[in-house]
Amino acid sequence: MRTISYEIDPGGDLELVLKEPNTLDVIPVVLPLDDDDATSSDIIFDNSSLSGRYSIFDKFDSQRDTEDPKRFVDGCPDEVRIKVSSRHLILASPVFRKMLEGPWSENASSSPPSEARQIFTTGWDAKALAIVLDVIHSRCQEVPKEINVPLLTRIATIVDYYQCHESLQFVSDVWLNLPDSVVRDPEPNWVDDLMILYSGWVFCHEGISSNKMKVVLRHSPGRSQFDLKDLPLAGLLGRLNNPRQEFVGRVLEGLHVLRKTLFVENGCPEKRLAACSSLTLGVLMRALHQMKRLDPPVTAPFDKYSVTAIFKLIDRFPKHKPSNYRKNYGVCSCDVYKRMQPVIYGIEDEIDNFKATNIQGWGEAQRSI
Template identity: 30%
Template sequence: MSFNFGTVSNPSDAILTLNSPNAAFAAWDDPQNTASSSATVTFRVVSQSLIQTSRVFKATLNGPWKEGSVAEDGCKNLEAEGWDSEAMRIVLSAIHHRTRDIPRSVTLEMLCKVAVLVDYYELHDTLYFFLNLWINDLWYPLPKVYSRDLILWICITSIFTSANIHQHVTNVAVSHCPSEFRTLDLPIPERVANCINTRRETAMKQLIASLNDIKSKLLEDATGCSFECRSAHLGALVIHMHDERLLDGAIEPPFKGRSVADTVTKMRGIRSPSKDWHVQTSTCELSLKSLTETALKTVDAIQGLKLDDADDCRLIVFTKKGKKSKGRKLED
């Protein structure tokens, strides 16, 4: 398959060869099930268009490497590997100002594939309008559970920063991620992944600590109206903590297989003793439900990540080549 981006007035003078196109992208389950093609896709491009829009292409084509030399076929030759061929076609169409060839709507999958190329080749300004258009078209409804789509959104909003969307999707990740956050080999900044993991683990520790605090108060006669009242509620609490593996030492960071949202749900479902053990002459209204609801206020304030105010709210993104680029701020 071949594409030509040259014109009569500005003919192509370079060939970009995409090897092993359409490799597995952000594999969620088993990446072995998705193999890249052994064929190649070639793009005949105008080297000056690449140089003027991308510092990466500029360094490659103007540097002392073979890509900067004219080959026997009269063209400069560049290579890329594994990228999605349609995403590459869209990106090159934008570089060559062929806006008619750029779709007005894309899938979330394609949006992320294009965003990753934008990040890698530092093309934020070139694709700004279209990324903004596609994001506005796709953002509602955003994922409400931990899923591959959620991770794609975190990647997209880390490259083309949209504060409201980024805060929402990272909030969902903190609350619903059942283990350490997975980047799926996408160029999500390490500090974003680390912050999600830290906030999730902190919230889980707070939940477990709150249950232990309730247990301590019942043991120390700090609540309840009688020995029977305290004993019944303490026994019910310990049984619940045992069943849910929330006793000390039963579960440790990174709390694999347990999300904050699931733990909150289990805490809200805790059962108080069915028999009324309160002293008849007292006004004691002790219940595990009231105790745990008070404890849950510690995690009600969980929030997603806010973008840095510094540097025009732009994120520093570390790509898979170790190169740094800055995300472009999108209007919310």
């Protein structure tokens, strides 16, 4: 068995043994909306390459099997043994406290008094785990001030699992000082966006979390587009899916309200043209019929339809003009999209003002410490 030894506390009374390192896959896969073209990304999202004491873990990033990126080539370590202080872990993490002080001393081996006690864990990214444990032990001199999004996400999964948010809060504020171009980009870059959203949620960074939630609310067509792998984000995406469904449903309801209005109004609001109302009604009736025949149909729970996609669909409804409108009435710009603008702008305004604190569970992990 190939082993790496990493010493955090030379006088530590505990050895944390990481089995099967780097086997958890927290990089989500974005599935095309057309199932026939669904593919998995083979891009490898390596961690930041770090110098000093962390360079020993770079081999996990560099020695992947080129034919199967999830597997490591021969010679890569099978386990990592980390010398730590049980007292530091107990103070930092209720999960470690339960393992080390609970009635059954969960997952801990009974070692001879002359040897350090052992506890075991599995699958974590070795570099991320070493950084987390260094911070818990206040060995921060070589902790990097800048890390890439994949490493940040792998650290966040460990912090989330062991509930050691408080110990990592100060350094996470530094890591999450991301460029505005990354935080505020309104267009989806889904793999990075989902990882940043998760990290912002774990570390309770309201600005980053709110911005990425807005991207999800506008552009996500539902949870079926994402294969999250081992990234524990399903619960949060489920909570964001509820307002997405509500927004799309509100648009559909607005179309039906408009249909009823067009049936009874004497003319369009702009020029009072009866012909304009009749033409708009015809376009809308045909469009509503076609929307039911789309694959999938635009019906609740509106899977595969984002809020932005619904807005664009309405904007593509045919534009109409009464044949004699210029001669008798001047320009009239009425169409379905314009008549729906109060509903559309209302939804856009709600998304613009959406905050992470609106979501149930915000900050619960931090408050439970």
